[in-house]
Amino acid sequence: MNIKQLNLSGIKGVIFDLDGTLVESSLDFTKMRIDVGCPQDQDILTYVDAIACNETKANAHNAILQHELDDAQNAKWLPIGKAMVEKVQAHNLPMAIVTRNCRQATAIKVANNNIPIDYVLTREDAPAKPDPTALLMVANTWQLQPEDCLYVGDFIYDQQAAENAGMKWFLV
Template identity: 25%
Template sequence: MSAAQLYRPEAVFFDLDGTLIDTAPDFFRVMNMQRGQRGLPAMAYEAVRKTVSDGARAMVKLSFTMEETDAEFELLRQELLDLYLRHIAVDSRLFEGYEALLSLLESQGVSWGVVTNKPRLYSEALLQALGLNSRMAALVCPDDVSRTKPDPEPMLLASRLADCDPQRCWYVGDHIRDIQAGANAGMLTIAAAYGYLDEPESALAWNADHVAHSVEDIAALLKQVL
């Protein structure tokens, strides 16, 4: 999409882990706590970082080299999530540049929110710990919908909560399912290639309207229309 086709958004929505917030340090800690309880050596940070956007199931598979059909899998997944909730937002932070970007949106009267596949229990705890929950126009989690991303249902719900037209909204995400969900809802889509992608150039294949290699790239797009 060319710059001429950019439009002033009524709202900008973000994926959570790996897009808006860098949560990898906290998952790194709790995954290694879980492994340590079983006498296993610590995992490398980069291996964990590359897996965070794929969710708790992927992290358990990575940590214990097992499949979901294993008898212990669900117990380990829930144990990991319980550890995470008890140690949430110890080191999680907005990606660099986002405080300025969110402040820009707010100063221009543009709503913002989060659409994530992270369950509400953990999303709310994280956002509250970082003082972001009171600033948002919408938070949509898998608990709130019958079909999750890449289905457009979460995006359409976020638009209703923010009282805006989905076809006048932007969505930023770091996974192909994010771009598909945003496109399916008629939103302008931005692939976040600055987060946890092993190969940032892979985002070019997602057919997003724009690819952001930094938060400043998103801000630059916004400044063209605000």
């Protein structure tokens, strides 16, 4: 992917995914699913939310949290992520991060890499992608129409969330 492909014409605000878009992630979703008993073909957050037993659900959430916190300590800027943020800064556009990560791991990744984005929504703030709620919350806060925003991510959930919100999208 070339940074020149990131077209900002007509864009009034840019929202980024975090893992795999701005920073590297070494999260092992196969191991994470095994740890919580989630079938490999299911979304792990949806699976855990559907667990009926509160103790089992809490243990699963804690297992996911530990994986995310371990990953957060080592997450580094992706060169393309840094270049995209710098390009958006050069265009003087507002930026936000919407991630499926927990707030604690996200804060570590943002702080450790000095990512210059203050507006961050995690799965504690809104339903996880591909649900468009978090993206629409950002557009609403910026007082922009969804179609004036660009969502940049690296996974099918990012594309689906943007489409569900009526936003332009760009996959890296």
